[in-house]
Every structure is written in C-alpha cells, then in structure tokens.
Amino acid sequence: MSSVSRIIAAVRPTLTSPARAYSTQTADAAAAGGYFKVTQTRSLIGVPKSTIKVLKSLGLGRRIGRPVFQPHNASAAGKILKVKELVKVENMSGSIPAEGFQRTRATKGYKVVEKM
Known part of the structure; x- marks a missing residue:
C-alpha cells in the first residue's frame, strides 16, 4: 500500500463527516483518532513559495529531521499530500510521545564562569 x-x-472516516469551518475537537479526542508523525526529509531550496507556506503551516521548514505531530483530519492530510515529496509520514495511535514535546537547543559554544 x-x-x-x-x-x-x-x-477516510473524517472525510465523510460534515465539514466545519473550525475544529471543536479537544486534544484528548484527537489523540483517540491518532496522529501523523511528519518528518521533513528534503531541503526547501528551489521549492515554490506556496509549497514552503504549506510546509511551514505543518510546523516544519526549520530543521530537517525534526518530527511534528498532526491529528488525523482532512486538512492535515491535504497539506501532507501537497508536500509528500519533502516529508516522511508515519501513522501513530494513542497519545503523542514525549519526544514530540521536547525541543532541544544547540549549545552556545561558551560557558559563563563568573559575572562581573
């Protein structure tokens, strides 16, 4: 497949439900349906601006290899299909793992020893 x-x-089950302008699902209800784990795998160099905007709306575009989690719904699926050549998608069920909430920062390259 x-x-x-x-x-x-x-x-598919969410595509047949009546369309709404805004989602009223809570995080717990979305977790019951599952998530897409979307990871950017390719660079944005030479990509049209409309595709870059879609990738940024998914929460990607800053670092290659950093995953984001999108709930299973029609708008997220449409965005993923628009940028399918640039991302890797995995289906996740249950709640978001701890790695989805952790954001690591690079080291500064120096350490403050003492303040004057």
Missing part, C-alpha cells in the same frame, strides 16, 4: 493510500485510508 503506498503512502498516499495509507494517508487517505487513515483520514
């Missing part, structure tokens, strides 16, 4: 058909199969 290709990655596109897996994404569509995961979102």
Whole structure:
C-alpha cells in the first residue's frame, strides 16, 4: 500500500463527516483518532513559495529531521499530500510521545564562569 493510500485510508472516516469551518475537537479526542508523525526529509531550496507556506503551516521548514505531530483530519492530510515529496509520514495511535514535546537547543559554544 503506498503512502498516499495509507494517508487517505487513515483520514477516510473524517472525510465523510460534515465539514466545519473550525475544529471543536479537544486534544484528548484527537489523540483517540491518532496522529501523523511528519518528518521533513528534503531541503526547501528551489521549492515554490506556496509549497514552503504549506510546509511551514505543518510546523516544519526549520530543521530537517525534526518530527511534528498532526491529528488525523482532512486538512492535515491535504497539506501532507501537497508536500509528500519533502516529508516522511508515519501513522501513530494513542497519545503523542514525549519526544514530540521536547525541543532541544544547540549549545552556545561558551560557558559563563563568573559575572562581573
């Protein structure tokens, strides 16, 4: 099964529900449906501006290899299909793992020993 058909199969139950302008799902309700773990694998060099905007709306575009978690819904699936050549997608069930909340910072390269 290709990655596109897996994404569509995961979102199909939400595609048949009545459309709303804004989602009223809570985080717990979205966790019950599962998440997409989306990881950027390719650079944005030479990509059209519209594609860059879609990637930034997914929460990507800053670092290659950093995962973000999107709930299973039609808007997230549409965005993923727009940038499918630039990202790797995995289906996750249950709640978001701890790695989704951790953001690591690079070391400064120096250490403050003493203040004057």
